Amino acid sequence: MEIDRRAFIGSLGGVAAVQAMSPNARAEALEHYMIEQLNSSEGINEEDNATLPFYDPERPVPRGTGRLFAENKNLKPMPAKPTLVDFFELRFAPARHVLQSAARAIKTGQPERTVLACLLHDTVLSLIKPDHGWWGAQLYEPYVDERVSWGIRYHQALRFFPDPEVGYEYPDFYNRIFGKDYEPDAHLQAAHKKARDHKWYMEARLITMNDEYSFDREAKVSIEPFIDIIGRHFKQPAEGLGGDDSPSSHMWRTIANPNRPL
Ligand SMILES: [Fe+2]
Numbered sequence: 001m002e003i004d005r006r007a008f009i010g011s012l013g014g015v016a017a018v019q020a021m022s023p024n025a026r027a028e029a030l031e032h033y034m035i036e037q038l039n040s041s042e043g044i045n046e047e048d049n050a051t052l053p054f055y056d057p058e059r060p061v062p063r064g065t066g067r068l069f070a071e072n073k074n075l076k077p078m079p080a081k082p083t084l085v086d087f088f089e090l091r092f093a094p095a096r097h098v099l100q101s102a103a104r105a106i107k108t109g110q111p112e113r114t115v116l117a118c119l120l121h122d123t124v125l126s127l128i129k130p131d132h133g134w135w136g137a138q139l140y141e142p143y144v145d146e147r148v149s150w151g152i153r154y155h156q157a158l159r160f161f162p163d164p165e166v167g168y169e170y171p172d173f174y175n176r177i178f179g180k181d182y183e184p185d186a187h188l189q190a191a192h193k194k195a196r197d198h199k200w201y202m203e204a205r206l207i208t209m210n211d212e213y214s215f216d217r218e219a220k221v222s223i224e225p226f227i228d229i230i231g232r233h234f235k236q237p238a239e240g241l242g243g244d245d246s247p248s249s250h251m252w253r254t255i256a257n258p259n260r261p262l
């Protein structure tokens, strides 16, 4: 994807604001910016455009918050017992980045567990951006194989660390925008080290290897091809996500109704 450097810096509040951010925060902001750009690309139907808070440089959401907190009074109501697919269609949509990443995981021959991890890995960005690996892992932990949420937790840190042995290179666009001289924050270095020595390392590494930012206006993305995988690997609660009293039910309720005052 081509990045408009000036538009990106503008979206963060200008050069001074960018200089005040830590290099790691800048790199993460760039990644989120690219996801927003993907989501605001053409190929989205008019109804979605009218109701979903796409990235708008004139009216950015406060830094760190997800698109659900953009000024928007028109979020569609959720069904009484919402499923994961409902959340994809009504809150995460268009979710192009994760749908493309999951499609790539299928294309590269990954097992269904990894396809699911790719499908879910960045969805929590609709809610919150800092430390999204950890937030995302907690959101999904009660409903997926432990290896899936483990992979989601550590993918965030692994993005910053190349692994030539498996063909994962440091993202070139980080170099282009921020220069070559920055180091990830200490907690990310520690998380990388911990993941590197863990028997489930590849669960997280494969998510980073299937991260897909390509900007293909023709590509139609849909949750449809993944519904069977969700059915087999996601423990959908009968009460609906948010009504099930799991350790992350409150997060699902917040995603469903981000505008509640308390
Ligand atoms: Fe991510």
Ligand SMILES: [Fe+2]
Pocket: 097, 121, 122, 211, 212
């Ligand atoms: Fe990603």
